[in-house]
Amino acid sequence: MDALYLLLIIFGVGALCAWFITYKILKKRYDEKNAKLEAVFYNRINEEVTEKEEAIDAAIKEKNETIGKYKNRDIYREAEHGKLLDELHKSIAFHQNRSKAIFNKAVDFAFDFEKIFKDQHQNAQEEIQRVLDDTYRFKRKTLLNSITLRNFEKKLEDIRKETSIYQSLIAKYDYFELKDNADWDVVEKEFRDKVSALQQLQDEREAQNEVKRQMREERQRAEELEKEQLETELKEQELEARRKAIDEALLAADEEHRLELEETRRKLEQEIEEVHKRYERAKSLAQMTKQGHVYIISNIGSFGENVFKIGMTRRLEPFDRVSELSGASVPFEFDVHAMISCDDAPALEAKLHKMLSGERINKVNLRKEFFKADIGKIIECVEKNHGKVDYIVNPAALQYYRSLEMSEELISINEPSMA
Known part of the structure; x- marks a missing residue:
């Protein structure tokens, strides 16, 4: 309340100062104009007396005429003075009313300031929260809709970046209590x-x-x-x-x-x-509808050591299937460790896959028939379910080892040239 009374006193003093300054300005203008008129009057009188000094009668007559003339000017001057005084009173009244209106508005604003500020602050906070949430949800939805099995890792990184940007924007506004609605658990689940x-x-x-x-x-x-x-x-x-x-x-x-x-x-x-x-x-x-061949093959140049593919083919020429797998999708040809002919190839393949399930590389997609195990363990499983078979422990892998030799030759040739 003390601050309010002080504010009211300041506004009152300001209004009085405005009125006094306006009055002084108008009074000064009036005095200057009156002084100019009087200077003009006395200058003309002196000139006429000097010029008509020898003709006293004519000068007196002219003086009387001039006095009569300026009596009319006095009347005009008084009328003009009254007009200026009325304008001064109107201006003072206008500024008094304006000062009163400003003062009343300032008083009303002082009483309603807290409520107005809180309402505007709340509206701004809700608007900023809505814009940030809508923008984040739109970007998240766009990224989720563009996911494929080839780019899902990059899209996950993009979603994490957008979440980080959203959270940084939330923390940026210190004067607003914004909520983090990123829901990363939900996003990750989606x-x-x-x-x-x-x-x-x-x-x-x-x-x-x-x-x-x-x-x-x-x-x-x-x-x-x-x-x-x-x-x-x-x-x-x-x-x-x-x-x-x-x-x-x-x-x-x-x-x-x-x-x-x-x-x-x-x-x-x-x-x-x-x-x-x-x-x-x-x-x-x-x-015989189930007769076929179960093959055990490897590709050391493509997948490394002790990684084997155990599959089944029912072709009369089973090595055609190996040639098909050795196509453009792998850098080297597959090497055959064993090609087992049997009357029920699907059953033997299923038994081997079951016994080696712990060594399976891809445990999600069971059609990926790759296993990381020792060849001796695989052959042991085969012999338990099929009997003795012929197999190769270390196949030639000619292309792979020849590529290594060529790389070493290139290194040995380049080393002297670099030296």
Whole structure:
């Protein structure tokens, strides 16, 4: 209250000072104008007296006329003085009313200042909070929607940067109590859910591709077996026709050529028997839907030592599958440690994968058939479920070791030149 009374006294003193200064300015203007008029009057009187000194009568007459003239000017001057005085009173009244209005407004503002300041502060705080939250949510949503399995690590780093920027902006405004609504746990969960969904879609596509690949292998295997059956059948028919021709020739042959024809007939019968076995084998393979090969391969140049891929193929030429895996996606060819032929290849593959599940590298996507283990342990698992097999512990890996040798040769050539 003391400060308020002091403020009121200051405003009152200011208003009185304004009124007194205005009055002094107007009074000074009036006195200056009156002094000028009087100076003009006396100058003209003196000039007329000097010029008309010898003609007293005419001067007196002219003086009387001049006095009469200036009597009218006195009347005009009094009227003008009254007009200026009225303007002065109006100006004083205007400034008094204006000072009173300013004083009343200052008093009202002094009483309502705290409430007005709090309301405006709260509105500004809510607006800044809303803008920061909306901007952060928009950027977060944009980054989450643009995530793919190739860029998800970079997008996670971008989301962390945006969160850090948002939190720094929240802490920047010291005069506002802003809340950190980043909800990093929620953001991280949304990110992981998005990546998991994308991974699941990719796994489904890979599963479908694997099924299609197996179907292609089965179709190719069936076509190859059918072709082999047809070829062996035609070959067997051709050999039977030749044997009949030899039988007919034996009936008409003499003793000298009979031994030679019988030897030829014996060889034909052996060849017919072999062709018939090939035909029966192709027929039995066509009836066996699970026959195939389980392969154990490695790629030391691409994945390092003791990393093996254990898979299954049902192709008649299983090494075609190894060549297919050694395509442009890896820098070196795969090396074969073992190629195991069995009647139920899927069952053997599943047993090996189960026994080596602790050594599996990718435990999320089970279609990634890579294991980090010793070759001896893998072969031990094979022999427990299939029996003795032939295998290679240390394959050649020609391209990899030759590349190392060439690198060493280049280093040895460059060292003298650098020296």
